Amino acid sequence: MLLVDPDPADAVGGGRVRRSVRDWVVDALCFAIAVVVGLMSYDTAMRNDPPEMVQLLDLVVGAIACVALWWRRRWPVQLAVAAAIVGTVVASIAGATMILLFTVAVHRRYVVAVAIALLNVASGLVFYGVYPDLDLSYRGMLAFTVLGVVAITLWGMFVRARRQLVLSLRERAHQAESEAALRVERARHLERERIAREMHDVLAHRISLLSVHAGALEYRPDAPGDDIARAASVIRSSAHQALQDLREIIGVLRAPSSDDDLDRPQPTLAQLPALAEESRQAGMRVSLVDELTGDDAEPPPAVARCAYRVVQESLTNVRKHARGTGVCVTLAGGPGDGLEVEIRNRLPVGSATRSEIPGTGTGLIGLSERVELAGGRLDHGITPDGDFRVRAWLPWPA
Known part of the structure; x- marks a missing residue:
């Protein structure tokens, strides 16, 4: 049976799924995007001039979240939930949170993706209460957050639907070959x-x-x-x-x-x-x-x-x-x-003979x-x- 994104538990013998060259390239690109977006969010949030200890702790947590992206295929939902909760007070984790939201939308069902999206919207509400933007109003930042979360979630769902279509066509081709x-x-x-x-x-x-x-x-x-x-x-x-x-x-x-x-x-x-x-x-x-x-x-x-x-x-x-x-x-x-x-x-006529x-x-x-x-x-x-x-x-x- 063909799977859209097999979990490691589905691998033969319960072993880990072997990464392809494409996976390494995509993971490296996601790591770079998470770092860049996280630093941009960190720079914007630090304009509120929090204590130096808070700034250092923010960078450490953001770095850990970016490194954790290498295991996003293995535990996408768990990492996304943790990032959304931590993201209420940590600015540099925004890039990793965005990548994890997209990963959940690609690898998990519609209901799970919507739940993570709502959790990220709630996390944004709390974050902009802790770190208000000096240039935009609270409503403006809230609208920007909702728009970004919806766009990323829909993009991930589109990728998932496309992969399912490709795998369905491939499975039909295999079935047609077997029937032939x-x-x-x-x-x-x-x-x-x-x-x-x-x-x-x-x-x-x-x-x-x-x-x-x-x-x-x-x-x-x-x-x-x-x-x-x-x-x-x-x-x-x-x-x-x-x-x-x-x-x-x-x-x-x-x-x-x-x-x-x-x-x-x-x-x-x-x-x-x-x-x-x-x-x-x-x-x-x-x-x-x-x-x-x-x-x-x-x-x-x-x-x-x-x-x-x-x-x-x-x-x-x-x-x-x-x-x-x-x-x-x-x-x-x-x-x-x-x-x-x-x-x-x-x-x-007569007795039957052999x-x-x-x-x-x-x-x-x-x-x-x-x-x-x-x-x-x-x-x-x-x-x-x-x-x-x-x-x-x-x-x-x-």
């Missing part, structure tokens, strides 16, 4: 999560295709040569595509880019037939139903990409957990109504997060007809 650092770290964290979801959605689909075709070759080593060659071709093509997808994702890590980067092609609804055909080549029975309206209108790229990922992850989950069942992918909606994507498959293709168990969770970030909603579960359904609704502006 947190936003950057948050953005990095979100980008890592987005890339992780992207890798899961893309690579899990490709690798599941590899696993299906490799499993077919393992269980049918005596298959005709044409079938083996076709399966090997699919494995090679899927592996090549997986490496290509991985290369694109790694490119995102190396060179930050936005979701709308045109240098990196993004999946759209037009690529869903190709995605369904890949699954058919892996032995799945996939039907694609297009019920979109809007005269061939295209949804926003982010919405289309999200819908593609929903279908891709759902087909991957069917290959993992419900192999051999039929899958129906339905697209509905249009501009203004939103885009609805539904993937429905029959539950596998999936031959390992999974992370977070596919549907990742889909839910992706859809929510796109401003939509997703639900999944078993329908009354005995089907497993994944349904997502995404906003499609008119």
